[in-house]
Amino acid sequence: MTFEDYQNEAVKFRTATANNEEYLVLGLIEEVGEAAGKLAKRRRDGVFDKQAFVKELGDILWFVANLLDYRQNKEAKQRLKSCFMWSFFDGCFSTSHLKLLAVQATHLVNSSRFYSDAFEHVLRWLGCLANDFDYTLEQVAEINLAKLRDR
Numbered sequence: 231m232t233f234e235d236y237q238n239e240a241v242k243f244r245t246a247t248a249n250n251e252e253y254l255v256l257g258l259i260e261e262v263g264e265a266a267g268k269l270a271k272r273r274r275d276g277v278f279d280k281q282a283f284v285k286e287l288g289d290i291l292w293f294v295a296n297l298l299d300y301r302q303n304k305e306a307k308q309r310l311k312s313c314f315m316w317s318f319f320d321g322c323f324s325t326s327h328l329k330l331l332a333v334q335a336t337h338l339v340n341s342s343r344f345y346s347d348a349f350e351h352v353l354r355w356l357g358c359l360a361n362d363f364d365y366t367l368e369q370v371a372e373i374n375l376a377k378l379r380d381r
Contacts, residue, residue, distance in 0.1 A: 258293035288374025
């Protein structure tokens with residue numbers, strides 16, 4: 231599966247009421263927060279549900295794919311075609327990756343000039359987070375699509 235394949239499937243689950251930039255941006259922020267909450271509870275309580283966390287990463291991926299589709303950024307789409315093949319190990323810890331993902335998601339929300347770079351960086355940090363827990367970004371996408379189909 232490529233990112234383009236995933237995106238083509240993911241957008242089929244976007245409802246008419248979700249087909250607006252405000253919803254997609256707020257949803258992305260919400261999902262990053264939910265992933266952060268799971269890592270915070272792991273730190274505080276020592277309890278962690280890896281599968282639930284990976285599902286949150288899938289939700290983030292869904293919002294990124296749909297926001298990219300909604301904005302119709304052809305340059306970013308071209309640059310992200312092979313993102314499921316990127317190498318994501320950089321030696322950082324998952325908390326650092328989540329912070330960097332949150333920063334880049336903020337750039338997606340606030341920037342009108344750097345969409346391509348922000349989309350690419352969000353997916354890179356998302357891939358690093360998946361890798362931290364022994365998943366690939368493609369596996370995250372497959373898990374997300376399975377969850378959506380089961381609804």
